[in-house]
Amino acid sequence: MTSYALFLGCTIPARQPHYELAARKALTKLGIDLVDLEGATCCAPPPIQSIDLETSLAIAAYNICLAEEADLNILTLCTGCFESLTIANRLLKEKRELREKINKILSNTGKEFKGTKEVRHYLQVLINDVGVNRLKQNVAKPLNNLKVAAFSGCHLLRPSELLRFDDPERPCIFDTLIEALGAKSIPYKNKLRCCGGLLRGYADDVALAIARDKIVNAYNAGADCISTLCPFCFLTLDLGQMLIKATYKEEYNMPIIHYAELLSLSLGVEPKELALDFHKIKVDKVLEKIG
Amino acid sequence: MAEEKPLDFTREITSRLGGETITRCYQCGTCASTCPVARITERYNPRQLIRLALLGQRDEVLKGDTIWLCASCYNCQERCPQKVEVADVIYALRNMAIQEGNIPAIYMEFASGLMGEGRLAPISKFLEKKRAEYGLPPLKPANIEALRKILAATGFDKIMFKKEGACP
Numbered sequence: 324m325t326s327y328a329l330f331l332g333c334t335i336p337a338r339q340p341h342y343e344l345a346a347r348k349a350l351t352k353l354g355i356d357l358v359d360l361e362g363a364t365c366c367a368p369p370p371i372q373s374i375d376l377e378t379s380l381a382i383a384a385y386n387i388c389l390a391e392e393a394d395l396n397i398l399t400l401c402t403g404c405f406e407s408l409t410i411a412n413r414l415l416k417e418k419r420e421l422r423e424k425i426n427k428i429l430s431n432t433g434k435e436f437k438g439t440k441e442v443r444h445y446l447q448v449l450i451n452d453v454g455v456n457r458l459k460q461n462v463a464k465p466l467n468n469l470k471v472a473a474f475s476g477c478h479l480l481r482p483s484e485l486l487r488f489d490d491p492e493r494p495c496i497f498d499t500l501i502e503a504l505g506a507k508s509i510p511y512k513n514k515l516r517c518c519g520g521l522l523r524g525y526a527d528d529v530a531l532a533i534a535r536d537k538i539v540n541a542y543n544a545g546a547d548c549i550s551t552l553c554p555f556c557f558l559t560l561d562l563g564q565m566l567i568k569a570t571y572k573e574e575y576n577m578p579i580i581h582y583a584e585l586l587s588l589s590l591g592v593e594p595k596e597l598a599l600d601f602h603k604i605k606v607d608k609v610l611e612k613i614g
Numbered sequence: 615m616a617e618e619k620p621l622d623f624t625r626e627i628t629s630r631l632g633g634e635t636i637t638r639c640y641q642c643g644t645c646a647s648t649c650p651v652a653r654i655t656e657r658y659n660p661r662q663l664i665r666l667a668l669l670g671q672r673d674e675v676l677k678g679d680t681i682w683l684c685a686s687c688y689n690c691q692e693r694c695p696q697k698v699e700v701a702d703v704i705y706a707l708r709n710m711a712i713q714e715g716n717i718p719a720i721y722m723e724f725a726s727g728l729m730g731e732g733r734l735a736p737i738s739k740f741l742e743k744k745r746a747e748y749g750l751p752p753l754k755p756a757n758i759e760a761l762r763k764i765l766a767a768t769g770f771d772k773i774m775f776k777k778e779g780a781c782p
Contacts, residue, residue, distance in 0.1 A: 333733040336753045337741055344748050362757030364732040369686040370724040371734075373708040374717075376631040378768040385764060428767045432760040481688035482701070491692050517650045517687035524720035525682050532654045533685070598748055 327398035341598035383411030406478035463591030465505025472541035476553035511544035520559035633706030645690035732756025
């Protein structure tokens with residue numbers, strides 16, 4: 324059994340327990356052991372990086388230190404956490420001066436970044452540790468050619484120089500993992516474009532217009548649902564459809580479903596065991612289609 | 615030909631974490647053409663923002679609305695032929711703006727959440743109950759003391775007090 328330190332971040336445990344629940348069930352079924360870290364804080368994502376980059380690196384490094392002490396690699400669900408922690412881990416491993424500067428800050432907490440561990444998104448764990456073949460063998464309930472608009476979110480792929488997750492212009496890992504479940508990853512316009520989520524709270528009108536494009540493009544391509552990995556993308560597109568209805572008087576009823584939920588369903592987890600009532604746009608159409 | 619001395623503002627940007635690559639820009643506009651925000655609103659154009667910064671238009675850049683309209687999607691940074699780290703440059707500009715007391719209300723909220731609970735989304739009683747119902751383990755508290763030591767060491771806590779009366 325492979326063990327990982329589960330880094331939950333802020334939004335998933337406090338706002339989207341349906342994501343956490345589905346991920347824990349699916350990963351455990353696939354033989355991944357998840358260890359909860361004591362004392363983990365916010366990962367210092369873009370909103371905190373916008374306030375102070377140096378502080379953000381120190382906070383990310385602090386959390387990596389917790390995993391180093393537990394002698395475990397980190398597994399993230401949220402792509403925002405994946406990005407902040409991966410960038411900090413990479414920069415501090417590769418840039419000695421920066422590492423020394425950050426370690427000086429961390430010395431106040433009794434920690435030292437050593438650079439002995441890796442940060443992995445759970446899709447990397449599925450591809451590398453579980454493997455596509457073994458994943459396919461574990462699919463108890465294939466998803467019946469469900470037409471899925473894959474939306475990985477920006478921070479799984481970019482900046483690719485530091486994240487090194489997949490080809491940033493022609494990624495295929497997420498699509499491969501969707502198809503392994505017996506679904507179809509369909510092409511749609513501007514698939515890799517941002518959802519606008521990080522502008523929520525500052526420029527809501529702009530954020531909503533960008534989110535609307537994403538929904539419309541998936542809708543026009545005939546998607547049964549949009550599958551997400553990032554809790555902010557989920558919120559922006561799920562709750563966003565309520566705002567689109569109020570602002571644009573348009574209704575798309577496009578289910579937004581985290582990949583972990585599709586994964587759980589395909590592994591034979593019953594819908595009632597998942598927290599599907601946390602979806603604003605009901606996922607009944609998806610459940611009907613997969614039978 | 616004698617080289618022009620870089621403007622003070624440019625030097626200030628390049629000396630900061632994230633700002634190092636701004637002078638590589640040759641204004642091709644790849645950033646603007648690939649930007650999801652620039653397609654929606656004329657309020658934002660990353661190429662113009664970089665040009666303004668390189669021209670030393672300090673007040674327009676740091677006191678204006680533009681730097682806050684980047685969605686941090688990194689399309690521009692990914693595609694820049696000059697390897698200008700555009701999104702990171704914008705973080706550096708935001709860091710500078712905030713140090714001078716120009717902080718949008720929403721960022722004040724993020725900072726308060728971080729300083730208060732160590733998390734940007736504090737957990738409610740309702741969610742704690744829901745988690746238990748679903749059989750999820752109780753959420754382990756963040757080590758807020760360690761976090762506060764980090765914030766004190768970098769001066770983050772003081773940055774937040776620069777905006778008069780806005781900090782709790």
